[in-house]
Amino acid sequence: MVDAGRGTQSSRHAGRFSGRRIVVTGGSRGLGKEVVRLLLAEGARVAACARGEESLDELRRSLDAHDEVFTRPLDVAEPELLEQFVDSAAEAFGGLDGVVACAGGARGRGITEATAQDWAATWALNAGHFARLTASATPYLEAAGGGSVVVVSSISGWKPGPQAQYGAAKAAQLHMVSSLARELGPRGVRVNAVSPGSMLIPGKRWDRMRQEDFAAFQKFTEEFPGRELVLPEEVADVIAFLLSEQSRAVTGANIPVDRGQNAPTPDGY
Template identity: 75%
Template sequence: MTSSGRDRGKRAATGKFAGRRIVVTGGSRGLGEHVVRLLLSGGARVATCARKPESLEALRSSLDASAALFIRPLDVSVPELLERFVEEAASELGGLDGVVACAGGARGRGITEASAEDWATTWEMNVGHAARLVATSAPHLRAAGGGSIVVVASISGWKPGPQAQYGSAKAAQIHMVSSLARELAVDGIRVNAVSPGSMLIPGKRWDRMRREDPPAFERFRTEFPGGELVRPEEVADVIAFLLSDASRAVTGINLPVDKGQNAPTPDGY
């Protein structure tokens, strides 16, 4: 068995998600895909959404036929579509025990170039989507006797760097989590944020830099004390912890998963 196979087997053996019903937005690629796969390997029933139907179908086809996965293609920044997805997921899964707001993104460039639409779109993809996800799923979590919500923020939410619209939206997510943790605690619902550092994801920005501009990538690696970027599976493990009973006394926190990263981009602070 390969080392990756042993890792998957270990995760499945130690997973404590049997019977859990969990929604993950943006689960077809990157970090979201790692979260979905990890939860499924631990016995969870998972619902996920993404913009592209083909990426969701590719995920489904790569899984064992017994995997309990419910998928819907949609844009999370469209309120009625996201709300309908959560309701359909709760119906399909028989309720909800956990939620992960993993979808996000940014539009626009610097402050003198970014339009009002760029700011509004970035806000909706991050803060608006997470807020509506929490609002729609909270009644289902309450009905289940409580549950765990994890919002994927970013190192950019508290270590400033370009672009401002993205960092501002991620900072708002972090603040929102601390507020919602207090508001929803009475219902037994925990709310936490995870702030990943720069992740090395195949085909994404840092992977392209590594392949296309090795000197620039080597300079960027110096922002990490250990010289290595964060891997998405490392962040997925932390998200799984916050969804599990092992973190039952943890709520209202922002947990950095950044390997001690300094600046969030090669451009510095």
Template identity: 70%
Template sequence: MTDTEHDREQRGTAGRFAGRRFVVTGGSRGLGEHVVRLLLSQGAQVATCARKPEPLETLHNSLDTPADLFVRTLDVSVPELLDRFVEDAVSALGGLDGVVACAGGAQGRGITEASAEDWAATWRMNVGHVAQLVSTSSPHLRETGGGSIVVVASVSGWKPGPQAQYGSAKAAQIHMVSSLARELAPDGIRVNAVSPGSMLIPGKRWDRMRREDPSAFDRFRSEFPGGELVRPEEVADVIAFLLSDQSRGVTGINLPVDKGQNAPTPEGY
């Protein structure tokens, strides 16, 4: 899809989230920022959080309607801080219609180098954060008659790649989604996962490789049948679909957005 076609499609969906309220964790940069901006552009009110205040301030100050965005600096792996953020966001927005668990990350290297704390921190950031977010937000979604929860997992959750602590945490997220979708279905709450492939995000790993080691980047591109990495806006579009009424019959799935990627890393596995 060309940029012109993409822009035309977005104009066609303008306002589809008018009156809707969403919480997005990890929304200050990268994929999370694309999700926040897309939801706002389609009429939503959004609350988001991140570890550092500067990117949140930059995002907030760049908006035409900054009043539609509630922001807070916090570490989502600390349950009490995440709980307070959700409660305050719901109060500020006047309710809750959907949630995106986008914050994530990894700590440590290979199995002989990674410490027990590296494993625990990676699982707290990914699995613990999602569990706490769903636990705190689902009562509010129930109050508004149901809603949609989208968990951003990863191609690494079902295609092996280093490091194992990250891949296994993402695999756990995918399993959580299939289980929670059934548990929360009686409340009208849908739960789905999106598994992005390797995304070309300015300043991040693959963009640095593209600029600093073009030959290595070209080799990595061969993992994609079409020769191109995933763009974050492509993933954001799918997340928005899963939040929308257009996907009201969809729950409990893991939807890859990876352009058919083979190995998730240049290491070839």
């Protein structure tokens, strides 16, 4: 649920995205849901995709009746389905002004256990999905006079932690941001990354640890100078900044939102 502090901040920027059209992958839960809710609250028209129809139904039920959201269930690791979604969103909205590659994740375990399929699937879900989303959205962003691409990477992209296939895919996203910012800049398209630290999301890993093994959770908080994990709404605020005109001079950047976190996991790295 959006907290009271978020309401104050949103009202301060009311209408910041009025009339803007934005695609968010992985937009039904956790960070993606926070991004969708924030953008809608500030006037955007949002297209969100996720793998499950049920989670998208839940997203729609959580929104105000006046919110304009276009949803479709799909696996972002399937390029054709992702590209069709982008085309459909652009057709429904009459164009696009921004995209957020929020979907991501990992398959497999350690290096001696992970299969070639695990590595390929992790790559497709992170780097491959980001590449196809950017490629399919760029003509629409250029036609709109320029736009913003934001990818949700991770501090695991440069801070070592398990599993290697996940860190490698996230590191690839960061390299792509630097490269694509140079390539697409002449077309008016900005490309940036946000790299969250460990986020405290209800029902997810760190929240379960807090409830089931509080001593281990307290030990993990020592990786944060302030002894607090990151909240998804804090990351969503930075993503919104990078989508907005307030960041028009920012491209090719990676912005960590990690509260100064050291190791990305409590697993001894």
